[in-house]
Amino acid sequence: MPETTSRSVPWTGQTRAFARRHVQQLRRNKLIVALAVGWPVLWYFLTMAFFIEEPASGQLGYVKASNGITYGLFGAFTVTVAVFAGEFARDLEGDRYRKLRALPVSPTADLAGRFLAGTALGACSYLATILAAYAHGGTFELQYLGPTTLAILALTLVLFCAIAMALALLLALVITKPEHMTTIAVVVVLMAFYLTGFNGTVPQLIAEDPTFVNYLPNSLATRMQIAAWAGSDNVDFMTPPAAPLTLEYGALLVGYAVGLCAVAVAIVRRFAYGGEP
């Protein structure tokens, strides 16, 4: 019998190590910090300046809040995709995984650590944009936010980041040049944003039947969040289709996140920890 038994650092400890590493990386990456904060805030102000007509009296604050949420999620999506895809591609391109495969490391701890760091940055981006919209006069009426609404807001944000993470890993497999990853990630996110009518907040932009905005993950999460925050009776500007605030839509979003996370785990196991050099 072998005298030596296999053991490893607890999964949570490994996850913490990976999360801390990514936060340390991000802290030094000025481009990512600019992307996290400056990019969505810039888009918010550009939209308010050039695309929004003077709304009815008393409505401007709500329009600003809606745009704050829209671009907050847009920013979260952008940085999560850019960070995830870029760092994963860099680790694959370098020899980091040759070393990590020689350590008793769990692939899911690696993924969870990356996800925590990406979500933290995504949340910072989201909150920075909301704060900018608030400072600009957005009406958020925080006093009316109940626990259910807060839970929906948090859940949609986290699920949104999980979906972005999984898409980023797929992107990293296709685009093997890490130096191009941030640019490509931004282009992909912008395409998703515009092709779904500003993440589903302006479905009137879509020439054909816009029902699909309630079924694609980026527009579904954005519409669900705005409807949860403002109340489904106050989101006429983004209907039809009807605001997706039923359990079925929630389940669909969870389904996207679970399915894409499973794909992400498979990718990391196969391509990062699969044993090939």
Added chain:
Amino acid sequence: MPTETTETETVAQAQKTVLDARDVAKGFGDGAVLEGIDLRVAEGELLTLMGPNGVGKSVLLSCLAGSTDPDAGTIELFDGLSPTEARSETSVALQGETIDPDLTGRENLQFYGDLHPRATDDWREIADRLELTDDLDRPAREYSGGMARKLELTIALTVDAKLYLLDEPTAELDLAMIQTVHDLLLEYSGDGKTILMTSHAPLDAQIADRIAFVQQGRVVATDRPSALLEDLPPTVRVRGGMAPESAFLADRVFQRGDEIRGFLAPETDLETIEGAIDSGRNRVTVERDPPSYTDLFNYYTYVQPTRDAETMATDTESTRDRRDATVTDR
């Protein structure tokens, strides 16, 4: 030739075996890199795996570390564990960009230390000895190749492992630092740790308990350094003239400073070599010289493969002649 099991190997087998690789093969695309490597490492042994660039030393180390799956063969560590199962008992320094350039040296140490269950706080002392302490707070992307190597080595040696797998630990280091690394490895070895390191620097042979030479994807010789040196053909040193390569074993000579070195072929003597040298007005000396580790490396890297090829060609020719003779008889 020390290609078969030797006395030293028999002793090594009698000791507890920490690593046992048998018939390990690995290829990439159409090219085979490892073609049936057999290697055994005993507990507490410091074994240096030597060979020129590109013979598969790093690939073998990756296989032993659990980082790469071999195509064929078996690898057992600590009496029956696979490389993957044994990862908590091994510590690895692989060549390449394993450190994260976006982190500082200290953050790299923390990251990899946090992932190994046997990591210790010894990194301060090791970093000090490797003269890395003052640079630990700089981003690793600013490190030179030698500094990166020292950081990778610090990360690996900080772990209290039973087996250290070190891929060219002295690459890109200056001579003084190579001596420091040798001292460190000898201390670890003295503490009973088992070390398998790769190298193509003859200097690294001097600290080895045993050397294994890899050539064309196989281990072609393994023994104690002194035994390998004793088994070399006579080494010849020529000064003051250009000796024709054809006068030496496998038609190979090696320039070292102002002298030419080569190995004496069985059918040749010193006088024959001296006679073949066009000395001009120089005073020529042709003499035997005790072999160095560089001679040892040159022999197994350049001379023996040529001899093996010649032997194989002769065997093939003999077989063909015999077959032709048989056909004629009929």
